[in-house]
Amino acid sequence: MSSPVTDGSAKTTETVKDQEIAAEQRYVDRAYARLEEMREDAKAMLREGYRQALAGTKGSLVDRDAMVHQAALRAQALDVADDGLVFGRLDLSGGEIRYIGRIGVRTPDHDSLVIDWRAPAAEDFYRATPEDPRGVVRRRVLHSRGHTVVDLEDDLLDPSAADGMVVVGDGAFLASLARTREGAMRDIVATIQREQDEVIRAPADGTVLVRGAPGTGKTAVALHRVAYLLFRHRRRFGSRGVLVVGPNRRFTAYIERVLPSLGEESAALRSLGDLVDGVSARTHDTPELARLKGSEVMARVLRRAVTDHPPGAPDELRVVHKGVIVRLDRARLDRLRADLHRRSRGSVNAARARAADALLDALWERFTDLGGPEAAAQAEEADAGLWNALLAADGLAALDEGDAPGSSRARSGERDTRREQFDARVREQREFAQFLLAWWPLRRPLDVLRSLGDPARLRRAAGRDLDRDAVTRLAEAWSAALGPDSRSGTECVLTYQDIALLDELDALLGSPPRPPARRRPAAEDDPFVVDGVNILTGEEIADESWEPEMQELTTSIERLERARRVDDEVVEERPEYAHIVVDEAQDLSPMQWRMLGRRGRHASWTIVEDPAQSAWEDLDAARRAMDAALGVDKPSPRRGRSSSRRRPRKPAARARYEYELTTNYRNSTEIAAVASRVLALALPDARPARAVRTSGIDPVVRVVPEADLISSARAAVAELLTQVEGTIGLIVPLELRNRPEGQTALPLTDAPDAAEEHTGAAAPSWTAADRDRLAAGFPERVQVLDVLEAKGLEFDAAVIVTPETVAAQSPRGLRVLYVAVSRATQHLTVLTTRPEWRDTLTGDRRPAG
């Protein structure tokens, strides 16, 4: 057996490598030529679909639809594969060679030219190691630019079988990790590592829980898993959809290109602030308020809030029937309301019709107590006597005795008739209709949340779940942010936590009773419009033939309601997904978990988290809420009664697969060392991930006077602009609005020993104006962001301003700081006002304790 040919002298290496590259290029050219043919086929299929459409027989509509859809998908996948089509090659021990790429490519005779990276036959490319070669002798990664192979990198996995095989490469993978970041995440399909691949290909059922330190590829892996699931289980996940949830909008913007680059456009990508239609978060709460709003007790508080007397609801109902005045007072009305809520099982808006009936019952009861029916009967008798006198005067027969009020025949069912008459007359009264609309208004989640800006109302809703101080803070926050008048969510300053509360309220309030829809025969059949979508353009077509037919429950109520109706009262059905991916899951509050749970009651899940980066204080409560969302436990509020809510819950016991990622691909070893020092302060027992790339660039920690912070930060950025080509993150502490007066720093509970030493009294808050001053005049590749916005992002260089403030701003401040210092790939600069922080971060001194 001859040994493999490896790089000897520089000259030989060059020659051998060039030859290998040229050989691979020939293969790659063949694959591209075939790709081009496949593209032509897809176009021909699309043309054929259109042709059938124009031929227009009804029977061919389904075939045409399927054909056009398939052809369009195919064309899109082929376009995506154009860049870097082939990126891997496996040489197996039996002599078989497999090329791995972005999509599968076959010859017209169905021989495989390129295997799709998600196919089972590609698994060895990612899984084989020298310890477990799985029959792979050599793994080769092809680095391409467009259609051109520019470099190769080989791993010899089984030297004993390498018989004359050429092995080239000089750490191109590690070099690729140091590449310039352009502000958007890229796919890692060519270099997925074994432990990452295990997560990507984990079972599709149940819950996959992925943990790992910063930079271990959790986000990248989660996104590649989505592409894998959609490829392998298209029917299941493609039809009901996949939802990917990230912590904030900046983060979703950062990752939004990854799935399209893998040929997947169908997954919904949302931030926690954009999950509820029609409203959108504009800011984060202070840690203190986030803790209150996110806590699971809010579910009870909101439940009480929707059952309380609505703002502006009248205290008395007064109607007149047959000359009798009938009243219901506040105490009676409150009892009625409580009873209705007990029976409405959570769907408050849908209970309005029942509320009308209950009011009529109570009014009739009162009418009867007042002797109303007898008074009415006497009045009717008097009427009948008058008529008979008039008839007699005209020589006509008297009314049949049996028809007269009070006669034996009339008495049978008399009560029923009277009651019906009573109901009909009262319903028709404008006062009754107006009362009902005000007493049981159709409520929107935002109105209820806004009403909690009233401390008295919030106190009633809070019961014993919130203390006085919490009620005051929450009411102040909502009254300041939501304003008294604005109807639309966009005019309010909603926070990320508010969005989960609005979703909870939406679930409690439910949709208003919907008028039934009636389908008129379609005016004309547009052959290109199927189910309201133009299949050629993808455009949604408003179908005029669907017209709501209002059900005349009570004419005056309907008229009044229609007069008041506003567009945003049309409540969209909450979407449900087949699979949900939650990134940065360690930061979700219990209320946010409940919001997600409502979207995935039948879903499987991929949960990605790093507890060490959690800003959330009560992880146990969040864990319980997560289990409830995943179906391990039932959430406490009862479900509404809309059709989707009536479905049974998924089985309680669900398979859970746990994985840990252990290699840090983001930070240089130098930056990772700083991050580990912060981690040691925050969580002394936690294990940092192993960084694999040494840059030779030491992080810089400077002590500067507080007054010079802004100018020093700007100077640091200016310096970095000359050193890196890519992105620079300037990370500042949170802007703490609503901070209690006189409080400059919140207590540090993470690391009590370090607390005394590292917090100090002053923790100045950073305002929007400060941030503007910091950013002024810098190019777009410089981003100024606060520590929470920085979650999940990465930059070529990061400047962290005042770690002492970040650490002191919340009980989990040190973990937030850990997030901040682990964002950079190449350069890290920290500006502090306190020398002891410099010593700690540079490792000159071990932290106290």
Ligand SMILES: Nc1ncnc2c1ncn2[C@@H]1O[C@H](COP(=O)(O)OP(=O)(O)OP(=O)(O)O)[C@@H](O)[C@H]1O
């Ligand atoms: N196998 C890989 N090949 C190349 N690059 C990789 C690989 N795995 C991860 N990376 C890169 O490492 C960086 C960090 O990945 P990612 O953001 O997914 O980490 P993370 O664990 O989600 O980090 P954080 O917890 O800080 O959000 C990204 O630039 C990603 O592209």
